[in-house]
Amino acid sequence: MKNVDIDNIIESVNCDKKEEMRAQLHIRLDISQTEEPQPEKRRRFFDVKTAVLGAVSICAVCLAIVLPIALRNEPTNTPPSNRYYYSASEFSRDDLGCTIKEYSEQTGKDILYIDWYDLAEGSVTEKFFLKDNKKDIIYIVEDLYHRETGDHVYLAVTEEQNYVDTLDLIQNSCPNNYEYNNINIDWSYNEMTAKACFEYNGYKYYVQLFMPTTEEGILDIVKEILDNK
Secondary structure, eight states, rough: OOHHHHHHHHHOOTTTHHHHHHHHHHHHHHHHHHHHHOHHHHHHHHHOHHHHHHHHHHHHHHHHHHHHHHHHOOOOOOOSOOOOEEOOEEEEEESSSHHHHHHHHHHHHOOOOOOOTEEEEEEEEEEEEEEEEEEEEEEEEEEEEEEETTOEEEEEEEETTTHHHHHHHHHOOOOOEEETTEEEEEOOOOOSSEEEEEEEETTTEEEEEESSSSSHHHHHHHHHHHHHH
C-alpha cells in the first residue's frame, strides 16, 4: 500500500490523534521494509552454495576416477620390510633334477633334509618358481617313501622371508608347540596327516607325515632332520 493511500485512510478517520497514527504507521512501514531480506543477498548466498557444492562434486568425481587407478597400479607383491608374499597361482613347477641333499651340497646352502635316500622306495623332488623367472627358486619340496616303515613324508623348504599361501596353511594348522635343542616346533596330529613347522638358519621347513601310526611320529622325524645339521 502506498503512503498516500495510508494518509487518505487516516484523514477519513474521525479522530483527534490522526498525526500520531500517521507517524506510528510510517515508522512501522519503514521498519518492515528495512527488515525485508534483500533479493540480491539471497542470490549471492545461493551462488556461493552452488559453487561449494559444485567443487565438492568435482572432487568426488576425481577421487572416484583417480583412486581406483592408483590402487590398481599399486604393486600387489611389494612386501613390507624384506618379506615376500606369494600365492600358488603365481608359480610354475618342475623337477629339481636332484635330491635336497645334493642340491644343498651343489649350491653350498645349509639346507636340512630327511636322510632316507638309502632306504627310500621312491622319492620326488620339485622346485617352484615364478612363471616369468625360472632361475629364482622360491621353494623346493620332496616326497619320500620309506621302504621299511612305509612312512610317506612331504618336506617343503623356503627362505625365511618368503611367505607362500599353501605353506602358510600348514603353519596355521599347527596349534601345538614343542621345543627341541632351543628350536621351536609347531605341530599337529590327526589320523590322516601329522604336520610340523620350524625355522633354522634362515630357512623355514614344513613337514607332513601321511597316515601316521603314532602321535609323536611327526616330532621324531623333525628331530631326525635337526640331528643331521
